[in-house]
Amino acid sequence: MHDEPRTDAERRALAAFTAAEPPADFADRVLAADLAERRGTESRAPFGRLLGLGAPRLAGLAVAAVAVAVATAAAAGWMPEWTGLSRHAPKIIPAEPPRDAAPVAAALPEGPPVPELALPADLEARVDAYIGAFGRNYGDAFKFHGVVGVVKDGELVLTRGYGRADLRRDGPNTATTRFKIGSLTQTFTAAAILQLRDRGLVDLDAPVRKYIPDYPATGNRITLRHLLTHTSGIPSYTDAAVFLVGHTRPVTTADVRAIFQDLPLEFAPGTDFDLSNSGYFLLGQVVENVARQPFADYLTHNVLAPAGMKDSGIGLTPGALGHEFDEDEVLVPAAQRHFSAYGSAAGMVSTAADLARWDRALRTPGLVLSQKSLDEMTTVARGEYGIGWFVRKDGGDTIAWHPGGVEGYNATIARFLGDGVTVFVLANTEAVDTRAVAYDLAQIAHGAEVQPPQEHTEVRLSVAELARYSGNYVLTETTQQAMKGLIEADELGALQQVRVLRIDDRLFMRVPEHGDKWMHYMGDDRFFFKDPSATLAEFGPPGAPVAHLTLQQGELRFILKRERDG
Template sequence: MLLRTAICAAVLLLCQPHAALAQDAARATLAEQDLAGRIDAAIAPMFQPAAPGATVIVVKDGKTVLRRAYGMSDTAKGVKMAPEMALRLGSITKQFTSTGILMLAEEGKLSVDDDITKHLPDYPTRGKKITIAQLLTHTSGIASYTAKPDYRTRMTQDLTVAQMIDSFKDDPLDFEPGSQYRYNNSGYFLLGAIIEKISGQSYASFVEQRIFVPLGMNDTYYEGHGSSKAPVAAGHMRVESGFGPAHPLSMTQPYAAGSLVSTVDDLARWDAAIRAGRLLKPASWQKAFTPYRLADGKDINYGYGWEVATVQGAPMVGHGGGINGFSTYALRLPEQKVYVAVLTNSDSGPVNPGVVARKAAGIAIGKPHREFREVALQPAALNGLAGAFEVEKGVQRVFRRQGDSLVMQRSGRPPVVVKPLSANEFFIPGTLEYFEFQRNEQGVVTQVLQHYDGGTLVQPRVGDAPAGRRAVKIADGAFDARVGRYELRPGFVMELSREGGRYFAQATGQGKLEIFPMSETVFFSNDVDAEISFEGQGFVLKQGGRNLPARKL
C-alpha cells in the first residue's frame, strides 16, 4: 500500500509540470486571441466591404497574432480579398535593393562610399562626387524621374535600364550631393543598375536567387519576371463612380525602386530572416537601420532603404509604398519583436496603410493610439483660431474658418478640413495627426502643436491667415476663348474645357480638376495648390514654388 502511494505521488509530481505547461499554453493562446480581437476591432471599421481592401499580418515574438483580409480583391468582378493574395509592394522593394547592395559590399565587390562612377563610369555627375550611400539615403541630389511633369505620359512604355537612365541622367542636380534629403526613385534605379553590373545578373534574377529562394519567399518576385501560385489582387484607383482599374504601368520603370510583388506571409518570412540575422552580418543590418548623417551633421529619418521613426515611443524601422493600383506599409519594432505589414489594392484610398499598420502595432505593444471622435462645437468656438503658423523656414501652415468648419493648408498642399476633438484640438480624418492650439494669458492663440505618432512639433503663430482665394463670376464667353490644349513640355499637355458654367483642367495622364476664376485671367484649384495665369497666347502654371510656362497648341 505504501509502495502504491509513493508511485502515485511520483506520477502526480511528474504530471504537475505538464499540467502547468498546458495551462500556460492555454493562457497564451487566449491572450493572443484577445490581442487579435482588439487589433481587428480597431482596424476592421476602416475598410468598406464593397471597396478595395487589404491583407494584414501582425507578428509578435515570432508568432502570427493576426492574419486577415478585408474588402474586395476585385471590385468589378466581386471577388473578396483573401490573406494569401499577392499585391504590388511599391517602394517596400527598396529594402530588398539595399540588402542586395550590402551583400555585395560584404563580399568586397563595392563600398557604400564608392563614387557611383566607379561602377557606372558613363553617368554624368558634373564634377560632383555622388556615393552609393547617397543613392541609398535619397541624398544624392539626382532628380527623381517619377517627379518629372511628363512621367505619367511615359509610364506605359517598356524601356531598357539604359533607356530609363538616359531619361534623367542629364537633368540638373536638385542640390549639392549629401546636403539634403529628398525622396528619389532615380537613386534606387541606379542601385539596381549597379547590382546588375557587379553581379552579372539581371536585378530580377539577383533578388530571386540571392534573397527570395534562400528565405523561402516563394510568392515574391519582380512583376513580369516571375510568378507564384498565390492569386494576385487587382489594382484600383478612384473614379467618379467609386473605384475602377488603375492606370497601366510598364514594370520596367519602377525596377529596383518598386517592382516587386509579394504576400504578407512572405513579408513575415522576410522579417523573421532579419531577426535571425540572415543574409547580412549584424553590423550591416545595424547600418541599414541607422539614420544617415548629412554633410552639416544633421541626421535624417532614413537609413539604407528603411525609414527610421517611432510608434508610440517605440523605435521603429519601416517603409511605405505607392504604385499604380496599390498602397502599402510594413514596419518592424525590433525591441518589442513586432512586425506589421499592410498591403492595400488601391492607390487612392479609402484607407491609409501606414495608419492601419501603426494602429495595429500600437495595440500589439500595449500602447493603443488615441481614438479620434468628433465633437460638436458652436461656430463661435472657431473664432480666434485662424492664422499663419511657421512649420519651418519658408513653409507655413494656415488655418482659416470657412462657415462652420476649420480648414488647414500647408504650403504647397491642398486644403484639408480638420475636425474638432475639443475647443482647442482638431484632427485630420484618416490620420493619426491632430493639432492643439495654445493661448496666452489673454486668451490669444500664440502657437499650435502638431501631434503625430512619434512626436510633437511646435509651430509659432507668425501672422494673420492670408486672404483665401475667392471665385468670382465671369462670362462663359471669356473662358471659351481659353478653351483648348496647352503644351507645358513635349508630350505633356493640359487641356482646358467648359461644362455648362463649370471650368476644368486636365493634364496628360491625370484626372480632371475643376478650376475657379479669381479674374478673367487667373484661375485656381481647390484640389491642388496651383494657379493658372494667362499671358498672351499661353499661360503660366504656378505650383510647388515653380512657374511653368505653357503655349497653346
C-alpha cells in the first residue's frame, strides 16, 4: 500500500502498537486521523458515481465496487495538461481507405486556439512497445487483445490489432473486426434523437409521454433532454438484480421497461446526474415511435450509412469473441446476453475503421448532424456530461470521450476537438481496462512519455505464512461513513464483510456474491490483484497479530477489522 511514504497520521497510529493484541478501535482511529489530516491539508479529489453499463463489467472482481468506483474517479480527471509536444512531422501509416469515394475534410468546432500538433514520427513503435508490456509479469491472460487507433483531422493514421479475435482459434484482431462496444452505443442514440430534432420531428424539452404515450405518469415530468443528459432520475435497469440473470434469448421492449418504469425516481428530474441505461433504452423507443421503424433500421439508414459505417449496427454478429478471466486467472469465453436486452443503450457492434469514420462524421457539419447539434453534444449540460458524451476541458482544448462495456468486451473513445486527434481502443477481454489504455494512448499521440502498465512481482509464501492472514474481516464504521456519497450503498454493502481464506498454496479474498479473488504476495504484509482494478491489500499492524485489512486503490481506502476467532 505504501509505494508512497506513510502519512504522519499513519505513522502516529502505527507507533502506538506493540506486539500485544491491538485495541479494538485501531482501524477506525487510523482512518479517522488520516481523514482529518487530509481534510486539513488538501482538497479531496472528486469521485463520480459508478458508470454501471457505461464502464467495463470487469466480471469476477472480488472488489468490483472498489475497481469500478476508482476507475470512474480516474476517468473524471481524464486528461492531463499536455507538455513536451513532439516537433517531428507525423508519420502517416497506411490504413484501410474510407469506403466512400473521397475523404471528407474535418470541420472543427470553434474553440480556444490550440497549438499545431504533429504526431510523433515513431508513433507506431511507441504504441507497440506500450501495448506489448501488458502481461509481461502477469501472464497470458493479461495481455491486450483488441485494436487501437489514432485519428488525425478525420483520417485514420494508425490502427493496430493485437492478440486474437477468438482465443480458441488463430484469427487476429484487425481494423475490420467487429467488437461489442457497450454504452458507446449511446453516442449514436443521442445522434439519432438530435437528427430527428434537426428535422423538426421531436422537441427535446417535450415530456417523454408525448412520444411514448403508454409510459407511466412520471413520463410527464421527464423530458427527452433529461434522458439525453442522464438527469431523469430513472434507475438504470442494468443495475437491477433481475437483469443479472439470463437474457440469452430475445426480449421485448416491454420486458425491459418492466424492470424500471414503475420504480421510484432516484431524484427529481433535472436536479441531479446519474448514468441511466434506462433513459437511453427509452430514447430508442422514441426513435421507433417517431420514425415508425425499428431503431436498428433507423440507425443504419440515417446515421451509420451517411457516416460510411457499413460494419456497424445493432444485431450484427461480432467477429471478436468476448473473454473474461476466471478465478484461476485464465481467459475463458464470457456468457453473452442477447443484444435486445441492451438495445439503444448498449447493443451495438462496431470496428476500428468504422469508429474512425464516426469521428470524421462528427467533425463534418451536415453529414449526420447540424453544427448546432454537434456543438450541443459537446456542451456540458451537468457535471462533465453533454449529450451522449462526457466532456472535459483541458489546456485550451475540449475532450469528448466515452467508455463502454458488456460481457467480455470493453471500449473507449476520446476525441480532442481542438487539435483534431482522436484515440480509440476496442478489447475482447475484461483483463485490460480500455479507459487506462486510451488515456495513455492519447498521451503518446501528443508526444508525452508513457510508462508501461505497472505489474508487480509476486513473492512466494509458505502455507503456514499464508494461514496467518486467514479470517473474517468487517468494514469499519469510519470507512462506511467516509464512503457515503462516494460509493453506491449496495456496492459498499458488498464489502461489509469479506473472508480471507487459504486454498492449498494460494490466498483468496471472498466477497459475498462476487466470488473468490486470488491475492498475490508482494512483501511486507502486502498483496496485489492482477485485474484492472490495481487494488492493493495490506494486513496490519506490522510485527503484531493481524488485526485489520486495508484495501487501497488510488485515493480510495477501505479498512476492515478482523473478527475475533470463535
